[in-house]
Amino acid sequence: MKSPTLLFSAPDIAGLHLLIEHNLRHHGFNVINLAEYRLNTGYPSPAKHFYAKWRKVVHRDKATAKRLKGQVLQQKIAAQIQKAGGLDYALFISAEQYSSDLIRFIRQNSRHGAVNYQFDGLHRFPNIFPLMGEFDRFYVFDAQDRKQYPNVLPTTNFYFDYNLNRQPAVTTDCYFIGIHDPSRAAMINALADYLTQQGLRTDIYIIWKKKERQARAVYSNPRIRLMKQPISFVENLKKARQSAILLDFVSDAHQGLSYRAFEALGYRKKLITTNAEIKKYDFYHPNNIFVWDGENFNGLAEFTASPLHELPPEIYEKYSFGNWIKYILDIEPHQKITLPET
Incomplete structure (x- = not known):
């Protein structure tokens, strides 16, 4: 079978x-992999490149560059x-980087159409709104977006889940990596201090692109490591699987659950998170997930010590990639994935 x-x-x-x-x-x-072709695609000609730059500078028009590059990309695809x-x-994840013409071409040439999954809050990338009608189905992960835009799917x-049988040895107690976000910086520092005082081995990284001296005024715990650039997703997963507990700090930008919550589930890790929405999901269990309010540490020591x-x-199975892709593409059999009511 092909x-x-x-x-x-x-x-x-x-x-x-x-x-x-x-x-x-x-x-x-x-x-x-459309992304691989996009990264190596330029303009139809030097003249078109100049025209696109002129449109961007003079008219603040980014759509022309997207459309012209899309023409070359369409030929390759x-x-x-x-x-x-x-x-x-055809599956797009956050398709706002493409022109409507290219998306329409791909959809017309796909036997089962085209779908998009927006893996960040819709309001953070408003360029996606004019493209939403180009897809057969449009998925979001934030229940607030689902409530505000009834035509999207949850x-x-x-x-x-491609290498679950290769579980590495646990070498640290708590792991987190994330870009500096002022809305959660104080909580990260406070939790790092508490975990250090409890004698737990921490592996915490903050991506900070300014001077380190400025960062230490925010992240005073010396065990918080500063990085100029993020590590790869592959390396990130390796570190997550080598830790007993994963840390998760919700962003002000959305209420949807991050990848960290599902990595903890799939790789059988404990999770400490500031996202209280997680209590509404069917995989929540207080022995596995500690919802921290950012201030009170009562019960946290008992949580880390419990099995x-x-x-x-x-x-x-429901939250594995294997089920997710079948649900998104509407391939039976699959378990339906829903979002909690808000």
């Missing part, structure tokens, strides 16, 4: 699109679709 061909694209964030491609191939898809013998599915993030509670197998 493997289905899926065209997919995701933002080039620390190699995320390559990790997703690997997991798609693990689940039997022949993959055309058309050749890949023909080489693959046709296209079965889903969550997921955990990568992990094993959940029903169908819960782990």
